[in-house]
Amino acid sequence: MRALFILFVTTIAFFSCKEEKRKPVSMKEDVTILADDTFNGRRTGTEGERKAADYIIKRFKDIGLQPKGYKGHFTQTFSFRASNDPHKEAEFTSKSDSTTTGTNVIGYIDNQAETTVIIGAHYDHLGMGGEGSLYREGKAIHNGADDNASGVAVMLKLADSLITSAPANNQNNYLFIAFSGEEEGLLGSNYFVKNPTIDTKKVSYMINMDMVGRLNEKNTLAVHGVGTSPVFKQVLFANNDENLNIVEHESGVGPSDHTSFYLADIPVLHFFTGQHEDYHKPGDDAEKLNYEGMRKILNYIFAIISDLNDNGQLTFTKTKNESEVVPDFKVTLGVVPDYLFDGEGMRIDGVSEDRPAQKAGLQKGDIVKRMGEHDISDMMSYMKSLSKFEKGETAIVTVERDGKLIEANVTF
Known part of the structure; x- marks a missing residue:
């Protein structure tokens, strides 16, 4: 796998070159690169994660996205003291020897529209294991092909599709965010919501993809946040041309980055194909993903985005129970x-x-x-x-x- 990484990086990812037509990059190629051993599991703040961020930046540039991070760059960095509880506020602080620095990667399609759609996926993972890992046999690289190179790959393909399909879908701007720090407690999305690089009052809705690489034989796809806007149920039903078995969840709160946006009163949809025996273990590798299933999910999400093109800013709705304070856990069932x-x-x-x-x-x-x-x-x-x-x-x-x-x- 390392040889494939070196070949791909040499030919596409890291060499600067003049404007030229490039062969489209497949979702399988993106996953294979991001889930390569070279990145050592992409743990937040590590050299491996920074290299993965460089790869995503290069892909954003090749697709034709504009930088929308800090000071005209594709990146938004943040420093924090480690916390592993996604239901507590992150302790963001200035950079020092006792902190870790994460990097969100942010690209933009500016259609000069009044409203913006945010499309996100986290790219960090568990590194060599440790806290959060379900592997008990010592240190090992956790490549996170499904979690969450799969979501990043679908996000990149959505960006490419929205660029190439122009001038269709031009009544919204599109902000693409590869989040850092999700595994540390939704840190990258939390930080962005508190320090946005666009006017979040003009965000129509947010789409999140976390673990979309293992669609099962029944084509079962969980969609969370269905209750966060009145239009979502009909839109999900009307655009299911791939005959997916949709399991709807009303809640806008869950263990992924959409939660940060829901708590900021933004409608959210989160797509997820389910847990599996390789979850948070070293066996979550690229060859185990269902790429045809990812294509179905890509088409489904693109159809939803297209359907919502002329809906303007969607109405936000608090979902049942989640208008209350998110629970604070002192224990775990395991x-x-x-x-x-x-x-x-x-x-x-x-x-x-x-x-x-x-x-x-x-x-x-x-x-x-x-x-x-x-x-x-x-x-x-x-x-x-x-x-x-x-x-x-x-x-x-x-x-x-x-x-x-x-x-x-x-x-x-």
Whole structure:
């Protein structure tokens, strides 16, 4: 894979050249480069992430985007003290020896329109593992092909499609952001919302793509934020020419960068193909992605953008429960939720080693129905319930397994 990286970088990514026609870069090529070992897992603030940012900048230039970071550049840097809780405010600060510097990469299509659409995906990942990794066998490169080179690749192709389809879709401007610091707690998106490089009062809506590379055989695609604007449900239904099995989630709050924009009263749509056995592990590599599935998702999102071209600034709606304060967690169950599950409860898609769920005997596929005295009907009720427990506390957790209810004593 390293040889492919060197060849591709040599021919496309890092050499300056005169204006010329370039062969279109496929989503597979973008993922293969970003998920190469050379970048050492793209952890925020590392040399590998900075090299990945350079690659994205070069792609933005080749596509024809304008820089929209700081001082006429494609970049927006921010310094912070590390935090791994996405539900707490990040501690941004001036750069010093005790801080880490992340880099958002920002490009723009200026159609001289009154409103702007933001299209984003995070490009950072977990580096060599450590905090956030589900791998327990020592240090290893976490390439993050699905998480989230897949989202970046679709974002780049959307940018290219919106450029080449001109003058269609010209009633909005388009801002493309490759976010840094997502794995550290949505830091890049949080920082941008607080320090925008455009007037966010004129943003119509935001699209986020995080893990869109593993569309399953049933073509199941989770779309979050459907309730954040009244027009979204009809638009999602009307443009499903790829026959995707859409699992709708009303909430504008979730563990990805769209949350930062929702909390700033901007309508959001977040696209996601689900967890898998390589999630946050070294096995999340480029050859395992479903590139035909990514093409379907690309076409679907492009059709949505085209449909909304003449809608002006969309109306923002607070979604159920999320108008309240986002829960503050003191404990973890140690599971990976199944975000494609649309039944009652919270289905477990993975169990972390040596964490409360595993110690209590909970398994992948279990559907959590009750935690202590709290009924679990969906993801938000699970999050709210989890926020009620203290470290060291023991509670009875009821799960459905093979159609039967099972109780387990869980110590957090």
